[in-house]
Amino acid sequence: MSGKRDDESGGDDDHGSGGGGGGHEDFTNPLFFWETTPVEGSPETPGKVAPDKEFEMNFFNRDLEMPDGREVEFWGFEDRINRAEEDVIRPSSLIRVTEGDIVHVTLKPSKRQHTIHLHGIEIDTHNDGVGHTSFEVTGSYTYQFRAGAPFRPMEGGQRQTRGAGTYLYHCHVNTTLHFQMGMYGGLIIDPIEGPGTAFHKGPRYEPEQERAWGCGDVDPVWHELDHAAGMKGGDAGLNDFNPVYFDITGKFQPMKYGRTDPDAVIEDPTIAAEGDVGGLPILVRYANTSYTRQRVTFHGIADGSLAVEIIASDGRPFDNMAPNFATPIQLDGSIDVATAERYDFMVTPLRKGTSLVTIENLHWISGERLGVVNTTVTGR
Amino acid sequence: MTVVLAFGVVAWAQWVHASALGAHHESSGGRLFHWVRDGSLTLLPAFLAVGGGIRTAARLVSRRGAKEALVPSSLAIAALFGVLLVPLVAAHSAVDGLLGGDGGLGTIRSPPGAGYIAAGGSGGLESATGFWGQLGHGARDALVATPVALVLMLVTLSVIAWRGLDLQAPARASTRTSSSVSTVVPGVATSGLTKRELLTYSGGGAAALALSSTGLIVLSTRQAHAAEAGPTTPWLSENIELFMNDGIINMIEDTPVYFWGWGFRSGGVDESEALNTPGPVLWTNHGETVTLDVTNNLAEDHSFFIEGVVDTGAIAPGETREVSFPSPGAGTYLYQDGLNRPVNRTLGLNGVLIVMPADGSLVAHPDLDPEHWTFVTQWVWIFNEIDPAYNARAQAGLPIDADEFVQNFLPRYFTLNGRMGSLASHEETAPEIVVRDTVDNPALIRVVNAGVAMHAPHYHGNHVFPLLHNAVIPDTIMWKDTLRLMPEDRIDVFLPYTIPPNAVHFPPPEEGSAFLRELHEREMEGRWPMHCHVEMSQVAAGGLYPQGLLTDWKMEL
Numbered sequence: 001m002s003g004k005r006d007d008e009s010g011g012d013d014d015h016g017s018g019g020g021g022g023g024h025e026d027f028t029n030p031l032f033f034w035e036t037t038p039v040e041g042s043p044e045t046p047g048k049v050a051p052d053k054e055f056e057m058n059f060f061n062r063d064l065e066m067p068d069g070r071e072v073e074f075w076g077f078e079d080r081i082n083r084a085e086e087d088v089i090r091p092s093s094l095i096r097v098t099e100g101d102i103v104h105v106t107l108k109p110s111k112r113q114h115t116i117h118l119h120g121i122e123i124d125t126h127n128d129g130v131g132h133t134s135f136e137v138t139g140s141y142t143y144q145f146r147a148g149a150p151f152r153p154m155e156g157g158q159r160q161t162r163g164a165g166t167y168l169y170h171c172h173v174n175t176t177l178h179f180q181m182g183m184y185g186g187l188i189i190d191p192i193e194g195p196g197t198a199f200h201k202g203p204r205y206e207p208e209q210e211r212a213w214g215c216g217d218v219d220p221v222w223h224e225l226d227h228a229a230g231m232k233g234g235d236a237g238l239n240d241f242n243p244v245y246f247d248i249t250g251k252f253q254p255m256k257y258g259r260t261d262p263d264a265v266i267e268d269p270t271i272a273a274e275g276d277v278g279g280l281p282i283l284v285r286y287a288n289t290s291y292t293r294q295r296v297t298f299h300g301i302a303d304g305s306l307a308v309e310i311i312a313s314d315g316r317p318f319d320n321m322a323p324n325f326a327t328p329i330q331l332d333g334s335i336d337v338a339t340a341e342r343y344d345f346m347v348t349p350l351r352k353g354t355s356l357v358t359i360e361n362l363h364w365i366s367g368e369r370l371g372v373v374n375t376t377v378t379g380r
Numbered sequence: 381m382t383v384v385l386a387f388g389v390v391a392w393a394q395w396v397h398a399s400a401l402g403a404h405h406e407s408s409g410g411r412l413f414h415w416v417r418d419g420s421l422t423l424l425p426a427f428l429a430v431g432g433g434i435r436t437a438a439r440l441v442s443r444r445g446a447k448e449a450l451v452p453s454s455l456a457i458a459a460l461f462g463v464l465l466v467p468l469v470a471a472h473s474a475v476d477g478l479l480g481g482d483g484g485l486g487t488i489r490s491p492p493g494a495g496y497i498a499a500g501g502s503g504g505l506e507s508a509t510g511f512w513g514q515l516g517h518g519a520r521d522a523l524v525a526t527p528v529a530l531v532l533m534l535v536t537l538s539v540i541a542w543r544g545l546d547l548q549a550p551a552r553a554s555t556r557t558s559s560s561v562s563t564v565v566p567g568v569a570t571s572g573l574t575k576r577e578l579l580t581y582s583g584g585g586a587a588a589l590a591l592s593s594t595g596l597i598v599l600s601t602r603q604a605h606a607a608e609a610g611p612t613t614p615w616l617s618e619n620i621e622l623f624m625n626d627g628i629i630n631m632i633e634d635t636p637v638y639f640w641g642w643g644f645r646s647g648g649v650d651e652s653e654a655l656n657t658p659g660p661v662l663w664t665n666h667g668e669t670v671t672l673d674v675t676n677n678l679a680e681d682h683s684f685f686i687e688g689v690v691d692t693g694a695i696a697p698g699e700t701r702e703v704s705f706p707s708p709g710a711g712t713y714l715y716q717d718g719l720n721r722p723v724n725r726t727l728g729l730n731g732v733l734i735v736m737p738a739d740g741s742l743v744a745h746p747d748l749d750p751e752h753w754t755f756v757t758q759w760v761w762i763f764n765e766i767d768p769a770y771n772a773r774a775q776a777g778l779p780i781d782a783d784e785f786v787q788n789f790l791p792r793y794f795t796l797n798g799r800m801g802s803l804a805s806h807e808e809t810a811p812e813i814v815v816r817d818t819v820d821n822p823a824l825i826r827v828v829n830a831g832v833a834m835h836a837p838h839y840h841g842n843h844v845f846p847l848l849h850n851a852v853i854p855d856t857i858m859w860k861d862t863l864r865l866m867p868e869d870r871i872d873v874f875l876p877y878t879i880p881p882n883a884v885h886f887p888p889p890e891e892g893s894a895f896l897r898e899l900h901e902r903e904m905e906g907r908w909p910m911h912c913h914v915e916m917s918q919v920a921a922g923g924l925y926p927q928g929l930l931t932d933w934k935m936e937l
Contacts (some may be wrong), residue, residue, distance in 0.1 A: 038801060043893070044896065046888035046892060082928050111383050122841060122843065132926060133908065134899070134910075145884065146882050146884050148882070166414050174925050175926070180915070227884065230924070230925040231924075238915075238922055240916070253607035291916060293864070313859075315843075323859075326859060338835070338836035338865070340862045367786075
């Protein structure tokens, strides 16, 4: 797989030059949101305060070679402040912060309309990054939020000690297309105890064996579309989604005869996990970033080699503290998950050996199995 | 009621003016014109008075039934109407003067041809000028009008009650804590006052017709543009007749699509010719028996079916079937045509039944702790998808195989209570969808999937608690921002209405740039989307993002 760099944002056709409220000016129908959706070059952040953590998300588009050799264009956000790798392609750069942090995520310069929506973060409309309820950005904007989510804000700048968990962020302009193009990434909030603890006063896990599984899909036909396809009035086929490629956090399931090879396994060490029998468990932060229903099956449960507990979902721990009365769920084999849901699996190897984890991607209507992704969990 | 109030009171006022005060000496044509004009002008305050009066009365007697509500409602309406009349009469004088063209008060212009009739001999307040004089005039006329308004309202409400309209809601409003929570908000589908009552009370005549259409909707003409959709899905609880109808509904970009759907008759409102999809919300209390008549006006067999609750079997074309069943446990249910599932349902024959706890408490289920899960308002959101190719087949009378349908269904439109995108996202066009309240007033949203696709309703602004899944309390109640909603699923979602805790400022400061001020003027803050995250559902006709399955919820600041 290879990435190709093209910093001139977007090989896609131009549309609405943006800036100064021009909006998506292709439209004349008064019914449409963007007639009234402000587009601002570089709006200021109201009540900006000094951040504890900063991220600078730059738009990119790069090609990536799919398992069958096809080059497919992806778009995304690349963090230029905390960047850990040379060419981010899929998914976009990770945002990782600690409860209580004031966080600044700066979107820049995007040229065409984009936003960053912090998915699962309960935030004021101004920083929510939804074009049609707030504004779209063509220059830069700094989204400001405080990590951690108690039932209500705490007084006097106390550090907040709830809401550690797994979130997403993504572009919320023409979301149907832009999310599929890859404009999403993970957002993890650690408790004040730091990595190694799932949430404040919660269970511990082996930090070396923490895994983030963003399970996505790709319909290459959509990746040929214009940036504004779906916002120009024509039929762009955005109701017709036929994914061909499936991945876990950018590692694609190998193909055979034009479909995912059900016998192949993704063994990349950033995806597959290993844990010591009797040691600390493995934490799998799983998110469905596809447009399919995903059935996640830990095959090691059935034969007694694994125990899997769901300890949190959507950034909310199952800690049975009011107003949250959720308690951990023992997984009995598999769970079906809709798009953009997250589940945190605490995986405990009960004996030595490798067992399979499958993520089946089922069509959102027919339920047909469109593709499967395999990886493993190993007890040592 | 609005019409009765407005025209009744104006007629009375004119009689008083003419007979007792001798103010206007008009021809009968002039008087008729004056009456119609002033009656029409009075419609707005009358409407406000009816709505406001009922709301006020409902707060006062929220735990009581129909008869207790009668007098306070009438009193409140009359009083409110009286107050609203004060400035109106003053304005009326000015208008008369303007139209009279001679600058005098108490002069009106009659219809063309009738010539000018000058007022003569009026004195005192009738010809008083200046601010205080006008105000005095207004106050006097309001005093004259108020008793009549009271009588009119008493009579009208009695007639309504006599005609079998249950003024008592199936579930009465109650307060979580003693008095801090406002109990009912008519027009937002809460308990206490129902949609149906709003319809009954505030509507009358043409207004009722406008209010009664559901989402996509339509009307006696059997054809309408989605943009003209009426604002509410009616909530019905007694004397319900449903009619399976068909017709054409235009999609958001004007594509006409054939649908099956529902007309209804209930509480004196006759919408039997209408085509609503989804159908009216039916609601009842646990322990009661639900009875309704279902008439099949379509060309083939259909049925009335609620999974595990009732199944009529085939109802032949032209047949009316009485359906009666004991209400199931508290929760939310999907009624549908059970034949050829899911085809007939998806083509429009679907709707929702709500069962409230028997004790009338404002929780989704009696086993839920009211300390944590009492809601203030409740709402119904019904999801569906439309593949016009199948609608066309139904229109042509061609058979549709259910398996083939699910395999090949390619939806082009996605609806929430029959509405799409912008029409589902603004309170002006979707007052029964856009959840609105102030902070710390939790809402119960009954989310129902009447279609064939999986949906992933995602809430911005607040996480939510899915309290009931298919009328059952789950083993553990999670705290979610995205749900998995499979076909026929009903999830009762508790939206806590808390200030968003991740906001550094809430609301954010508005001073600063012109752009910030502009956003503030648009009252943007406190408004978040709920949308399906299976993003194909966010478009219409293959494009037109975001004209799909989404809405907003609003925290009034």
